[in-house]
Amino acid sequence: MKHPTCSDSITRRDFVRATSALATAAVTGGLSNKAQAADATALSSAKSAPPKPAGLTYPHPLLTPADEFRDVSRGTPKPYTLEGEALVQARLTPDAWRLEITPDAATNPAIKDLPSIRKPLVFADGTALDLPGLLDLGRNHGVKFLKAMQCLNIPAPLGQGVWEGVPLREVLRLCGPMRNVRRIYYWGFHNTDPKQIFQSSLSYTQAMETPPGELPAFLAYRLNGEPIPLIRGGPVRMVIPWAHGFKSIKWLQRIVLTNDYKANDTYAEQNNDPESHLKTAAYSNDLPAKIPASQPVLIRGLVISGLSGLKRVEYSLHRGNSNSGPPSADDSEQWIECHLEDPPADWTSVLPSGVSSRQVLGFDPKTGQPTTWPLRYSMVSWFATLDKLPPGKYAVRARAVDLNGFAQPEPRPNQKTGRNALEAKEFEVV
Ligand SMILES: Nc1nc2c(c(=O)[nH]1)N[C@H]1C(S)=C(S)[C@@H](COP(=O)(O)O)O[C@H]1N2
Numbered sequence: 315m316k317h318p319t320c321s322d323s324i325t326r327r328d329f330v331r332a333t334s335a336l337a338t339a340a341v342t343g344g345l346s347n348k349a350q351a352a353d354a355t356a357l358s359s360a361k362s363a364p365p366k367p368a369g370l371t372y373p374h375p376l377l378t379p380a381d382e383f384r385d386v387s388r389g390t391p392k393p394y395t396l397e398g399e400a401l402v403q404a405r406l407t408p409d410a411w412r413l414e415i416t417p418d419a420a421t422n423p424a425i426k427d428l429p430s431i432r433k434p435l436v437f438a439d440g441t442a443l444d445l446p447g448l449l450d451l452g453r454n455h456g457v458k459f460l461k462a463m464q465c466l467n468i469p470a471p472l473g474q475g476v477w478e479g480v481p482l483r484e485v486l487r488l489c490g491p492m493r494n495v496r497r498i499y500y501w502g503f504h505n506t507d508p509k510q511i512f513q514s515s516l517s518y519t520q521a522m523e524t525p526p527g528e529l530p531a532f533l534a535y536r537l538n539g540e541p542i543p544l545i546r547g548g549p550v551r552m553v554i555p556w557a558h559g560f561k562s563i564k565w566l567q568r569i570v571l572t573n574d575y576k577a578n579d580t581y582a583e584q585n586n587d588p589e590s591h592l593k594t595a596a597y598s599n600d601l602p603a604k605i606p607a608s609q610p611v612l613i614r615g616l617v618i619s620g621l622s623g624l625k626r627v628e629y630s631l632h633r634g635n636s637n638s639g640p641p642s643a644d645d646s647e648q649w650i651e652c653h654l655e656d657p658p659a660d661w662t663s664v665l666p667s668g669v670s671s672r673q674v675l676g677f678d679p680k681t682g683q684p685t686t687w688p689l690r691y692s693m694v695s696w697f698a699t700l701d702k703l704p705p706g707k708y709a710v711r712a713r714a715v716d717l718n719g720f721a722q723p724e725p726r727p728n729q730k731t732g733r734n735a736l737e738a739k740e741f742e743v744v
């Protein structure tokens with residue numbers, strides 16, 4: 315699989331156009347005169363991002379093709395390697411796919427009151443939900459959402475797509491009234507070894523009580539306007555808009571309603587925070603090792619707008635290699651604001667055919683424009699140009715600042731709630 319898609323489509327003319335006087339002035343100050351740093355910091359936090367220069371194309375497309383997401387799948391054999399009859403046996407073809415929803419058979423002796431549901435959906439009874447049944451629910455209750463997929467343990471987004479499906483609450487309603495249910499456990503097809511199961515969970519509230527205007531957990535069956543391919547977890551994948559990838563279980567087949575109050579997430583067993591929301595963080599692309607002094611240096615990457623939103627992306631440049639710069643974010647350093655990708659003027663050219671932005675959660679249904687930018691839980695490109703750098707070695711770092719004013723790597727309690735360390739990218743101007 316390829317890494318998050320990136321086309322090197324910025325031309326030299328774009329470089330020149332994108333160069334801002336602010337960046338040039340501030341970089342010069344930061345290198346030669348520490349006293350200017352305070353001024354420049356004030357400047358960078360007071361000014362809003364400079365506008366996008368005309369003619370510039372962004373380094374990352376908003377939508378990642380389904381087969382170009384970076385893949386994170388555990389277990390062997392991986393479900394997407396199955397073929398023919400094995401795929402049918404695994405119930406991973408559109409015809410064979412079924413979803414079972416059952417109450418938890420008491421496993422935790424501390425739970426005295428067992429869950430009950432009026433209409434469990436069971437394969438052996440012929441009552442399990444099939445794909446036509448799910449698509450049928452989608453006709454009245456379908457949702458679409460543009461989401462960045464990111465692994466809590468990998469310091470780069472995996473990809474971004476428009477996911478389409480049915481809210482989990484509507485699927486659970488098929489089971490009629492339920493009692494003594496505090497959590498929803500779910501997993502997908504894995505293989506015959508129970509030790510390799512990859513599972514996740516939500517609270518009953520998260521599944522059933524979507525607040526007005528908020529994003530529901532949903533069972534997705536389309537990605538970027540097409541059926542979800544096997545490689546991305548199709549026919550049906552759970553998508554949890556606000557969470558890291560480990561809650562978005564691929565090859566979904568089983569939902570268990572439990573009165574246990576504990577998360578069962580496989581990820582929790584490896585010190586990951588199972589309730590961690592998708593975090594605001596900027597990630598930088600690698601730079602060429604040597605850049606001619608006659609050319610501006612273009613730094614760029616992706617930024618995810620997580621739970622706490624995004625105020626800006628900013629960078630800091632140091633002379634020498636990464637060891638000679640400060641090891642982490644420090645507000646006495648000079649941070650310069652980067653350009654952020656603007657919302658597309660024409661969403662029809664970005665979204666898959668047949669998908670109107672008016673139908674996508676996070677967009678105003680009247681105007682078809684995003685209600686926040688970047689959209690919540692999505693990612694956009696950022697970039698800055700560094701002009702007229704004297705020859706020598708440099709290290710550059712970029713960071714996101716959230717809407718509460720926390721600069722990356724804050725406000726994480728630890729890296730196991732989402733990798734966001736400030737990574738230095740080195741280059742040499744020759
Ligand atoms: N069934 C199943 N679902 C899974 C996983 C898995 O190993 N098995 N990995 C999870 C993790 S940890 C991540 S980060 C995302 C990755 O999604 P992607 O492979 O579509 O990029 O899928 C999640 N869903």
Ligand SMILES: [Mo]
Nearest residue numbers: 465466559560
């Ligand atoms: Mo992950």
